[in-house]
Amino acid sequence: MEFAELIRTPRVDNVVLHRPFYPAVEGTLCLTGHHLILSSRQDNTEELWLLHSNIDAIDKRFVGPLGTIIIKCKDFRIIQLDIPGMEECLNIASSIEALSTLDSITLMYPFFYRPMFEVIEDGWHSFLPEQEFEFYSSAVNYFVTLRYFFSFELFCVFQTSEWRLSYVNKEFAVCSSYPPIVIVPKSIDDEALRKVATFRHGGRFPVLSYYHKKNGMVIMRSGQPLTGTNGRRCKEDEKLINATLRAGKRGYIIDTRSLTVAQQARAKGGGFEQEAHYPQWRRIHKSIERYHILQESLIKLVEACNDQTHNMDRWLSKLEASNWLTHIKEILTTACLAAQCIDREGASILIHGTEGTDSTLQVTSLAQIILEPRSRTIRGFEALIEREWLQAGHPFQQRCAQSAYCNSRQKWESPVFLLFLDCVWQILRQFPCSFEFNENFLIMLFEHAYASQFGTFLGNNESERWVHCSHGAISFLVVLVTS
Template sequence: MLRSSQPLTGPNRRRCREDETLLGTILDEGERAFIIDTRSAQAAKQARMTGGGTEPKSSYPQWRRLHRPLERGRPLQESFAKLVEACSDPSLSMDRWLGRLESSRWLSHVKAALSTACLAAQCMDREEGKVLVHGAEGTDTTLLVTALAQVILDPSCRTLAGFQGLLEREWIQAGHPFHLRCAHSAYSHARLKQEAPLFLLFLDCVWQLSRQFPFSLEFGEQLLLSLFDNAYASAYGTFLCNNEKERSLCKVKESTHSLWAWLNRPEEQQKLLNPLYSHNALVIWPSVEPQSIQLWQGLFLRWVRPSQHLDEAWAEIQRLVEEN
């Protein structure tokens, strides 16, 4: 699996011989491959007017382009804000709650992200093809799809250490602009143009996987909640800045502590591990049917629904597992 930003073909449909050679070298003669574009065909076409675009079929004859549009930017941020607003209003009747939940469209975004990741995984696992994923800049929906596909395909990414490595590789080092995307929470009245909860959407999708495959992920919900909290407000430097260049200029590694160092302390790890975990070497194919996608109550309802009984139940499960 590869990822990139969009090709800069522009309105004159410029060719890039280096790109063509690079993508050609990874394919055998007659082998087919797939380009998954996370923009609509219309959006990709319009991008040519500002210097972007798509790969011309004539220049990449072995690559089949598939468009799977995923929202990013303001529409996704507004969806997040609407959901949080609905979850924070305990006075809603059942009909109004369901209506507000549907109008937020958050679960639709979760479904779309999982569906696109499954497509990428299917192209690799069942079609045995190479896959290139990109949207526009390659630092938002691109990372969402490639990271999710790896969790679906690779059992090592479903371990605590492997998942941390995945986040470091596919989100932090790949240049997801955390400072811009997570500038304010959904409770803020400020609506900055660059805000978008792409990383939260990824965490929600991973939670959906953990719910559908409760024995296949070594970590539990507490890790996902900690990652969400630290992406928006953290005492550690792991999610600071927008890319590696900024982190280097700001000397983040020299002047801050790593979140991973804290989470990997034995006493903290114990809180993060899934007591029901059993290594599963198989690909985990999630259901993306509407009935299968559920609201992540542990995150979105944690301020209005006490978690004491659930925490006690998990503690009891952990005790029983350790005794056996």
């Protein structure tokens, strides 16, 4: 398919651009295969370059011969274009609608983008599981040296005798949403991992998410166990989870669903860990919403922000009614609980919800930000996003397909990643000196997750990105690691 087939009118002169907090600008509007461009000859006026993939919805209005297109973007911007001529306005609107809803991933802009800067590091290979394993392992010699010189142990070093790199998922043979290489207990062989994968939702068997150097406790994550109504069990799964415990220690299983939801999942083949089969583990249920509930919450929040007719009391009432801050509170409370289990109680934890690709990742990521200073640096936060979101299988293409303005909504669309970034912002506001970055960094990540010239957030998992993106698109992380 040629993009020219979708562009009915490629150029219109004397178009007036209106944006909040900016003066109106008159210029020439051009449509390309991936951008809407408005260029003006006025001095000190920047060109508008808007990716079609950033367009969430458009509205058309007509007053006599003048047509108006209101563009609502996924990053919440609202842009108004006054176009002379009804036919030109209809053609532009039709072209934008077609270009902003392309289905094929290979037609996206990242496959056509050519950077104007020198790429000195491959972002696709900047944060690999081998490097994380090496990071933990390299701490051994360093901390052992400290212990030798200072005669006391400052940290509990990563025990390479207890963990290993597993290549069981090579070519994504076991789980399409996991990376080819994962870190698992050394006492569990690959054949056992394959059996555990059949017992966990989506093949997402428990893997190492975080190792706490202070006391050697770990965070594991997985999908829900497929116990069903018959109480199915898997001894390999029980052995794998118990292998993460030290002698005489107990662990916690944090289920990000309410007990009622977890029990209802059994009727669909899912379920939760039975205490009789996991006696060394205590199960805790923390209800974190997802899917359409979060999407509706975001829509109400954006509506409240855009409504400038009410007073402060009315605004606060609408903010509360959106439940956005309630969701943030639930997630942060669960993350703090996980951090306390690790640091205060000296207990390892396993975190999962249903699939293990949404609320699970929110909690594991935030717990690491609380516990690990490295995660609060720019490089460490990039590694966290790569490890706990991209490699961990968060379906970005489904969750970020639309934002708050689109009228046609799918059940899998949900601002899970945006909610996580907002949670990080809440922590950042309380402890600004503990972070190497500011809110602009978080905003940039949000914008690129929904529309970008880079391929980092395309696809729904590592297997899709491996097929489509890593050989034909540039990773967003290459910009961050080289800047």
